[in-house]
Amino acid sequence: MQPxxxxxxxxxxxxxxxxxxxxxxxxxxxxxxxNLLGADLRLTNYAGGNTSCKIQxxxxxxxxxxEVMWVK
Numbered sequence: 001m002q003p004x005x006x007x008x009x010x011x012x013x014x015x016x017x018x019x020x021x022x023x024x025x026x027x028x029x030x031x032x033x034x035n036l037l038g039a040d041l042r043l044t045n046y047a048g049g050n051t052s053c054k055i056q057x058x059x060x061x062x063x064x065x066x067e068v069m070w071v072k
Contacts (some may be wrong), residue, residue: 010040026055026071032033 013036022028034051037047038044059066 008042010043013039026053030055030070031072 018032019029022032029050030053033053037051038049050071052069054067054069056065057068058064
């Protein structure tokens with residue numbers, strides 16, 4: 001007899017309206033995405049873990065564009 005498989009899918013928590021409010025603010029979108037990932041303990045390392053994103057920002061010294069990594 002074949003064993004019965006049960007799948008527990010990850011809940012879809014992304015809210016397009018909330019994301020639209022954050023449009024244009026890459027750091028805010030990053031924090032939103034990171035918090036959604038952390039909300040499901042099946043996806044999160046026990047006691048935390050890091051998420052990161054790279055965005056373009058202006059270097060405050062040179063005024064030139066620079067790729068910056070944000071880590072949460």
